[in-house]
Amino acid sequence: MPTKSGVTLNTLARELGLAKSTVSRALNGYPDIAEQTRKRVRNAADRCGYRPSSTARNLKRGRVDTVGVVLTGEGPDIASPFFIQFLRGVTRALDREGLDLMVATAPGPGRWRETYDRLIASRKVDGFIVTRIETRDPRVAYLRQRGVPFVTHGRTENPSQFAWFDMDNRRAFREATERLAAFGHRRIGLIAAPGAFNFARERLNGYREARDALGLEAEPGLIRRAGLHAGDGRAAAEALMAMARPPTALLCVRDEVAIGATSAITARGLRVGQDLSVIGYDDVPHAEFISPPLTTYSQESEAAGVRVSELLVQRMRGVRAKDLQELRPAKLIERASDGPPAQTPESLRALLDTAAARSGEKSRKPTGRRGNADQKSATAARSGGSGTAARRGRGRGLDPLLDHRRAT
Numbered sequence: 001m002p003t004k005s006g007v008t009l010n011t012l013a014r015e016l017g018l019a020k021s022t023v024s025r026a027l028n029g030y031p032d033i034a035e036q037t038r039k040r041v042r043n044a045a046d047r048c049g050y051r052p053s054s055t056a057r058n059l060k061r062g063r064v065d066t067v068g069v070v071l072t073g074e075g076p077d078i079a080s081p082f083f084i085q086f087l088r089g090v091t092r093a094l095d096r097e098g099l100d101l102m103v104a105t106a107p108g109p110g111r112w113r114e115t116y117d118r119l120i121a122s123r124k125v126d127g128f129i130v131t132r133i134e135t136r137d138p139r140v141a142y143l144r145q146r147g148v149p150f151v152t153h154g155r156t157e158n159p160s161q162f163a164w165f166d167m168d169n170r171r172a173f174r175e176a177t178e179r180l181a182a183f184g185h186r187r188i189g190l191i192a193a194p195g196a197f198n199f200a201r202e203r204l205n206g207y208r209e210a211r212d213a214l215g216l217e218a219e220p221g222l223i224r225r226a227g228l229h230a231g232d233g234r235a236a237a238e239a240l241m242a243m244a245r246p247p248t249a250l251l252c253v254r255d256e257v258a259i260g261a262t263s264a265i266t267a268r269g270l271r272v273g274q275d276l277s278v279i280g281y282d283d284v285p286h287a288e289f290i291s292p293p294l295t296t297y298s299q300e301s302e303a304a305g306v307r308v309s310e311l312l313v314q315r316m317r318g319v320r321a322k323d324l325q326e327l328r329p330a331k332l333i334e335r336a337s338d339g340p341p342a343q344t345p346e347s348l349r350a351l352l353d354t355a356a357a358r359s360g361e362k363s364r365k366p367t368g369r370r371g372n373a374d375q376k377s378a379t380a381a382r383s384g385g386s387g388t389a390a391r392r393g394r395g396r397g398l399d400p401l402l403d404h405r406r407a408t
Contacts, residue, residue, distance in 0.1 A: 001292025007050045016044055029097075029317060051098075067094055067312060068125035070071040071105045074113045074130070080256070081284035082301050083131075086153070090129060097313050099126075112139060120146060127316045129153065129308055133164075135198045151312040151324065153304065154198055163315050163324035166310045167299040169199050173206030173251065176279050176297065178214065179332075180249045183340045185277065187217045189247035191236040191257050192225050203253055203281070222247055226257060233260025241268065241276075241352055245345035249338065254297055255284045262290065262326040262337065269355045275348060277338035281330070292336035299330050 018041070026033045026041035044050075066405050069090070091101050102125055106112040116139070119125050126149065130139055133154030140162055143150045152164040159166075180188050190207050193200035204223070211218055225241055226232040233252060237260065240247055246283040252258035258280030262272045270276055280287060283298035311324045343351065 002322075007048045007228055009050075012041070012044060012048070012050055015048075016041065029313070031317075031319075063126050063316075064123060065098060066100045066102050066125045067309070068102045068104060068119055069101065069127045069131065070112055070115050070119070070128065073106055073109045081286070082282050085285075085301040086131075086305040089302035089307075092302075093306040093309035093313075097309075108282035113142065114185045116142065116146075120148060127151075127312050133198050135201050136194045137198075149312065150316045151308050151315055153308050156198060157201075158338045160323065163311055163321040163322065165304065165311055165326045166328075167199075167304070168327055168329050169202035170206035170209070171279065172297045173203040173290075174210040175206075175332070176251050176281075177207050177210035177216075180251065180277060180279065180338065181210070181214045181216060183249075183277065183338065185216075185249040185341055187219075187222065187245065187247045187300070187345050188249045188251060189224065189240045191233055191240075191250060191252045191261060192223055193253040193257075194225060200253060201204045207251060226253075228254055228257065230256050230260035233257030234264045235260075237264035241265070244349065246348050246352065247276075248341040248343060248345060248348060249394060250279070252278065255280040255282040255287050255294060258294055258296070258337075259287070259290055262294070263293070268352060270348075270351065271342070273337045273339050274342040275351065276343075277341070279338050283333050287333075288335060295335045295338045296333050297330040298333050 009020055009023055013023045016023065018026075018037075022033065023041050026038040027045060028135065029038065040088065062265065067090075069087075087101070087103075094101055102119075104115050104119060106115045116128075128148060128150040130137075130143070130150055130152045131154070133140075133152050133156060135157045137156050140152065140156055144162060150163070152159075152162065153166070155164050156206060171285075177188060188211065190205075192204050195201065207223075210216075221243060222240070224236040226236040233254075237250060238259070238327070240250065250258075250261055252261055258278050262278055265272050265276050265278070266405045272278055278294065280294050280296040281299075282301070283296045286293040287296050307326065311326070315321065315324055
């Protein structure tokens, strides 16, 4: 078929020997047209540069060929690495269908309804992608009541009546806890997300299921709820390291949180992956470039954006919501931030106390009382952790902080 400008639907139909209505329905993905025919028509349209008239098509179908995403101001912002990759996937899939993406922002927290009302009333979008789903999310009930096609990235606690795509967060955090336990960790801390988000609930439940099944330590203080940014992770890690018996491993709800946690750990002179293991979730682009590279779980955010868009296109074409529900496993990305514990909780406490004492000595002359405290701390670290470290070839038998620094 010759390539030229101004190719019409009639041209395609004539060249392919098909009825104009068949070509039209094939291009619009209607299921009553055989997949082989749809593929043949799409390939021919691509070769000759055919582009349907959006104006004529929209007048006929009552559509604007635009999909909406409304940012609520609650949860990670549009600058987060995950969201950027997710939107890249969304736009890639929509572009294949000749659709555009509109991103709108609610005027303030809790005021999402105003934005949805305006977009629906002005018929500026044909459907919505809804992100950062809460366990009981009022946006789902609202959009169902309005009869607008939508797909959620994530689920509510009762997801049977709408279309959704989600990762198996519970399974990922169950497996991450099992991985740390297999290394020998018995005291594992969790830096969790705010409880309103359903992904936070699922990840917390996965951690608890594995912890209880394996008989790991279950002190309530080992679970710290935090925000979703690096500073929140740093503060939560500081609180966990301040415990009388700190955890020897941290499981973090998000890579940004994990990166903040590793910052707190290294600031104390500890070795991530040895003195304290860390596992994140998301596999953001820079996770492999921090030191040490972060072990994490990938939810393939760009691919998730593609699939959510594909499901929404099907929903807008009338496919039942119950037939558009997908749960996929996250993929473990093994790097260097986790491994067998080089410390017990007791020897880790002694390391942290010794490091704090040495830091204090820089600004004041140590008293005899402080010297005695340092001596007791060093003695405790040797008795509590040197045997464990020696068995792994890391102990050198003197001051635990010196041993630690020589090993790095």
